[in-house]
Amino acid sequence: MKIMLVRDRNVLNNNWLAYLANLFYERGHEVVIACDTYKKLGVSAPGYELNPKVRIANVNGKTSSALVNLWHKLRSPFPSWFLFDKLIKKEQPDVMICYFPKDLYNVTRFQHHNIPIVQMIHNYPPVLFHKILKKNKIIRTLYKKSFQQVTVYQVLMDSFKDKIDAFFNPHHVEAIADPVKQYAEGEMVDLNKEKKRIIYVARIEKNIKRPHLLVKAFAKIASDFPDWKLEIWGMSKYPAYENEIKAFIATHYLERQVSLMGYSTDVESVYRSADIHAFPSAGEGFGLGLAEGMSIGLPSIGFKSATAVNEIIVDGHNGFLAEDVDDFAKKLKILMEDKELRIKFGANAHKDMAAYAPEILMDEWENLLKQIVKK
Numbered sequence: 026m027k028i029m030l031v032r033d034r035n036v037l038n039n040n041w042l043a044y045l046a047n048l049f050y051e052r053g054h055e056v057v058i059a060c061d062t063y064k065k066l067g068v069s070a071p072g073y074e075l076n077p078k079v080r081i082a083n084v085n086g087k088t089s090s091a092l093v094n095l096w097h098k099l100r101s102p103f104p105s106w107f108l109f110d111k112l113i114k115k116e117q118p119d120v121m122i123c124y125f126p127k128d129l130y131n132v133t134r135f136q137h138h139n140i141p142i143v144q145m146i147h148n149y150p151p152v153l154f155h156k157i158l159k160k161n162k163i164i165r166t167l168y169k170k171s172f173q174q175v176t177v178y179q180v181l182m183d184s185f186k187d188k189i190d191a192f193f194n195p196h197h198v199e200a201i202a203d204p205v206k207q208y209a210e211g212e213m214v215d216l217n218k219e220k221k222r223i224i225y226v227a228r229i230e231k232n233i234k235r236p237h238l239l240v241k242a243f244a245k246i247a248s249d250f251p252d253w254k255l256e257i258w259g260m261s262k263y264p265a266y267e268n269e270i271k272a273f274i275a276t277h278y279l280e281r282q283v284s285l286m287g288y289s290t291d292v293e294s295v296y297r298s299a300d301i302h303a304f305p306s307a308g309e310g311f312g313l314g315l316a317e318g319m320s321i322g323l324p325s326i327g328f329k330s331a332t333a334v335n336e337i338i339v340d341g342h343n344g345f346l347a348e349d350v351d352d353f354a355k356k357l358k359i360l361m362e363d364k365e366l367r368i369k370f371g372a373n374a375h376k377d378m379a380a381y382a383p384e385i386l387m388d389e390w391e392n393l394l395k396q397i398v399k400k
Contacts, residue, residue, distance in 0.1 A: 026054045026055070026119045026120065026395075026398065027055045027057070027117070027118045027119045027120075028056050028057075028118060028121075028122065029058075029059050029113070029116060029120070029122070030045070030046055030049075030056065030057070030058045030059070030121075030122050030124070031058075031059045031060075031109075031122065031123045031124060031128040031132055032058060032059075032124040032125070032128060033060060033061055033125065033127050033128055033131065034060065034061065035062075036058055036081065037075060039124075040073040041073075041203060042058070042124065043073045043074065043075040043079075044073050046058060046079045047079065048204065048387050049390075050076050050078055050079050051076075052387060052391065056080070057080045057081075057116055057118070058075075058080070058081045059082050059113075059116075059132075060082070060083050060084070061083070061084050061085045061105045061108065062085065082112055082116065084105055084108035085105060085108060105131060106131050106132075106133075106134040106135060107135075109132050109136075110132075110135070110136045113138060113140070118140060119140070119141075120141050120142070120143065120397065121141070121142050121143070122143045122145060122179075123142060123143065123145060124145055124147070125145075126144070126153075126157060126168065126171075126172075129142065129144050129172070129174075129175065130167070130171050133170070133171040134167070134170075134171060141176040141177075141398060142174055142175050142176050142177075143179055143393070143394075143397070144179070145179050146178060146179060146180045146181065146185070146189070146310065147181070147310045148310035149188065149308050149309070149310055149332045149333070150185055150188040150189045151188055151190070152308065153310075154189070154190060154192075154193060158190065165192075169193075169194075172192075172193045173194050175194065176197065177197040177198070177199055177393065177397055178195055178197065178198045178199070179198075179393075180199070180200050181200065181202050181203060181310045182200060182202065182310075182333055182336060183200045185200065185310075186199075186200055199389075199393055201389045201390060201393065202381050202386060203313045203316070203381070204381060204382070204383035204386045204387065205316045205317055205320050205378050205381035205382070205383075206317055206320060206383075207320060207378070207379065207383070208320055208321050208322070210375070212321075213321055213322035213372075213375055214296060214297050214299070214321050214322045214371065215297075216300060216324075216364070216367050217364075217368065219300060219364055220298060221250075221252055221254065221361075222253070222254050222255075222298060222299045222301075223243070223253065223254070223256070223300065223301045223302075223357070223361075224255075224256050224258060224296070224298070224303070224318075225239055225256070225257045225258060225303050225304070225305070226258045226292060226295060226314050226318065228262065229266065229270075230262070230266070231263065231266045231269075232307065233306060233307050234259070234307075235305045235306060235307055236257050236259070236270065236305060237266075237269065238350055238353070239255070239257075239303050239305045239353070240257070240270055240273060240274065240279075240283055241273070241350050242303075242305075242350050242353040242357055243255045243279075243282075243283065244273075244277045244279060245351070246354050246358045246361075247277075247279055247283075251282070253282065254282050254283070254284070255282060255283045255284070255303075256284050256295075257270070257284065257286060258286045258287070258288070258289055258292075259287075259288065260288045261287060261288065267285060270285065271285065292314075292317070293321070296317070296318050296321045296323060297321070300360075300364075300367055301323065301325070301360050301361070301367065302319070302323040302324070302325045303357065304318075304325055304331075304334060304338075305327065305328060306328070307328070307330075308330075308331045308332035308333065308334070309331065309332060310332075310333060311333050312333050312334050312337055315327070315334060315337055315338070316337055316381060319338075319344075319374035319378050320374070320375060322371040322372065322374060324343065324360060324366075324367045324370030324371045324374060325338050325344035325345075325370075326338075326345045326347060326353060326357055327344070327346055327347070328346065328347055328349075328353070329346040329347065329348055339373075339377070342373050343370050343371075343373040343374035344370055344374065345359070
């Protein structure tokens with residue numbers, strides 16, 4: 026089967042996309058990633074390097090011609106559906122998998138083909154589609170025509186299957202979670218060796234990821250644990266927000282205990298350096314960073330109200346779910362004081378993540394793609 030993965034920009038910076046493409050290729054499929062970026066494709070993180078047999082078709086990339094490059098640069102801000110139309114006619118894929126609604130638009134606008142399309146939903150559906158529903162009537166109409174060409178929507182949790190607005194014509198919705206890297210028991214993080222370190226691993230962003238709530242929760246108990254540290258790991262994109270966090274740290278005299286560590290290309294080593302993974306997100310489509318930390322054997326803490334997080338973390342079994350910041354601090358303290366409980370939760374988390382093993386989820390993908398291509 027020839028599979029075309031469509032992702033407009035930031036292709037290689039998206040570790041999960043490269044991972045999925047590689048898994049499809051390893052299953053014997055021909056895989057091409059269609060994108061539109063005049064700038065660099067990005068750099069894969071270690072462990073997520075794109076297989077060289079997976080082709081990248083960049084409809085607007087740099088060439089050896091200065092004149093062509095000038096033309097590509099000038100047209101790069103504008104819609105490129107006509108370039109994707111040309112690429113689709115050339116490649117003739119059996120199925121297309123679109124990463125974002127914009128990618129769907131690029132492969133459907135003013136195009137006439139009967140290639141089945143999977144529209145991925147990488148978030149809680151109402152969150153992802155909110156911006157489209159707020160657009161003006163003309164834009165909504167254009168997008169609606171594109172969504173009418175979707176063969177199947179792929180969501181990440183079973184509980185999300187009925188959360189797609191009727192506007193988007195969700196006649197067929199399948200739940201397939203993100204594949205999570207698995208570790209043998211001998212490869213798990215060693216929780217017997219206490220590091221006295223709490224980590225947060227996700228992008229540093231205020232409205233969804235909310236690491237400031239973790240810092241506030243830690244501040245409530247920090248004086249009781251002067252030898253414990255909290256490390257915030259994530260990509261730096263919002264300096265004003267980071268300055269807010271740093272100001273809070275300084276105001277509460279936490280400089281020796283709380284640190285913003287920046288982006289790591291070796292996240293596995295970050296997981297192995299910790300005793301607890303704290304995940305204060307407001308909600309996720311799945312929470313791959315959370316799941317990978319649990320797979321390696323870390324106990325986790327999240328909020329009860331956080332979509333996906335409140336399904337991956339089972340309260341009192343593989344971690345804790347908190348009602349609010351005060352409760353977050355309370356449950357963080359319980360874990361910090363009890364090494365045996367951390368070991369128990371970590372072992373349970375490791376076992377629970379086996380349900381998301383790549384071979385299991387890729388079987389689900391295989392069955393879905395065979396079904397829609399056959400139709």
